[in-house]
Amino acid sequence: MKSIKVVTIGGGSSYTPELVEGFIKRYESFPLSELWLVDIEEGREKLEIVGALAKRMVEEAKLPIKVVLTTDRREALVDADYVTTQMRVGQLDARIKDERIPIKHGIIGQETNGAGGMFKAFRTIPVILDIVKDIQELCPKAWLINFTNPAGMVTEAVLRYTDFKRVIGLCNVPYGLKNSIAHALDVPINDVSLEISGVNHHIFVTDAFVKGESVLERVIEHQMEKSEEALQMNNFSAETYSPHFIKGLGYLPCPYHNYYYFTQEQLDSELEEYKEGRVRGEVVKKLEDELFELYKDVELKVKPKQLEKRGGAYYSDAACDLIDSIHNNKQDIQYVNVRNNGAIRNISDNSAVEIACVITNDGPKPITVGELDPRINGTIQTIKSFEQMVCEAAMTGNRELAIYALSINPLCSSARVAELVVDEMLEAHKEYLPQFN
Structure with missing residues (x-):
């Protein structure tokens, strides 16, 4: 049997035990031989802590999976079959700046949306493209599975600025929506x-099926009846949609739409937290410190329950299901970020979209949606235009384009504020933004 090698870049992440658990659960169908956990020198301590836990988990499962820890990315990538990326350029201190600086100027600071998402993309995209170059040289047949946020913009940049085709962006939000719908309808x-x-x-859920039969009306009715049940995740508080709003929309929004449909409420909440001297990144930093203290315990041999508070629930299922399906040509339906190729008629073919795909050993095959309903087309087009400009600015270091891109984002209150925020964040992050210097 051919050995299978997976390389995880950002291996010192607190999410790594989720991934390890996912591979252990699927060993029978995906007999992983080697798992290489890679991180940078600044992340060595966390890599060693989480790597030791990964080894204990594998040993506890009595599986012949070799776990290798390294800070040498190129050494790790040689002959890899799958490469996963889950990194944070600038670590959590950069995230805290992404959240604090915009809110100081009266606009939402959030990890993947608005100004915060834009600057995370600026720091991340050049690094991801360097990784792609190494993959093309050292393991050109490998699939790159990117979890690194903002996953859509990272995928967009790889598709638009390289000739590498074997890239898939992954997010746990669609999996969470699917799980919520199954729970609401009380079906497997x-x-x-x-x-x-x-x-x-x-994204919007524009249809839902149980055993192939459309149940969208039932899903909408349930959401209208249970309007007190907010569509939310662990990493932010969500407002409750009114039944009238849901009926008017006719589809199911995703949790992150809270930032766009309840902008003022979210801003007020963030301003309150900011006045109290904290932002979400600081909460996460404290939670991560607690997790890594748990990870140090030599008696810990499974993923701790506390990891679910990090907002990354279902990553192991989403990521490992995807890799397992590619490897075994399962041709099941999963929800990933891929080249559009005509699946959504209103969006250019070479852009990244998040969509249902049939997963084959030749990669994801998008399922055609057709033309977007006017009820959702406008907001999607605005964000797609924002993403494309952010990717271009990340590649060129064009400050003026960055200002304009932020100005059109619905989370930005004015062009004047956009310029203030961009300039302050360029200065704050200059260590990680050589293209702008």
């Missing part, structure tokens, strides 16, 4: 499939 999750339309963190 494997009986549920979705039609989703949009871009990463800006």
Whole structure:
């Protein structure tokens, strides 16, 4: 049997035990031989802590999986079959700046949306493209599975600025939506499939099926009846949609739409937290410190329950299901970020979209959605235009384009504020933004 090698870049992430657990659960269908966990020198301590836990988990499962820890990315990538990326350029301190600087100027600071998402993309895209170059040289047949946020913009940049085709962006939001619908209808999750339309963190469930039969009306009715049940995730508080709004929309929004449909409420909440001297990144930093203290315990041999508070629930299922399906040509339906190729008629073919795909050993095959309904087309087009300009600015270091891109984002209150925020964040992050210097 051919050995299978997976390389995880950002291996010192607190999410890594989720991934390890996913591979352990699927060993029978995906007999992983080697898991290489890669990180940078600044992340060595966390890499060693989480790597030791990964080894204990594998040993506890009594599986012959070799776990290798390294800070040498090129050494790790040689002959890899799958490469996963889950990194944070600038670490959590950069995230805290992404959140604090915009809110100081009266606009939302959020990890993947608006100004915060834009600057995370500026720091991340050049690094991802360097990784792609190494993959093309050292393991050209490998699939790149990117979890790194903003996943849609990272995928867009790889598709638009390289000739590498074997890239898939991954997010746990669609999986969470599918799970919520299965729970609402009291049916097994494997009986549920979705039609989703949009871009990463800006998708709508435009149809839902149970055993192939459309149940969208039931889903909408349930959401209207249970309007007190907010569509939310662990990493932010969500407002409750009114039944009238849901009926008017006619589709199911994703949790991140809270930032766009309840902008003022979200801003007020963030301003309150800011006045109290904290932002979400600081909460996460404290939670991560607690997680890594747990990870140090030599008696810990499984993923701790506390990891679910990090907002990354279902990553192991989403990521490992995807890799397992590619490897075994399962031809099941999963929800990923890929080249559009005509699946959504209103969006250019070479753009990244988040959509339902049939997963084959030749990669994801998008399921055609057709033309977007006017009820969702405008907001999706605005975010897609924003994404494309952000990718161009990340590649060129064009400050003026960055200002304009932020100005059109619905989370930005004015062009004047956009310029102030961009300039302050360029200065704050200059260590990680050589293209702008």
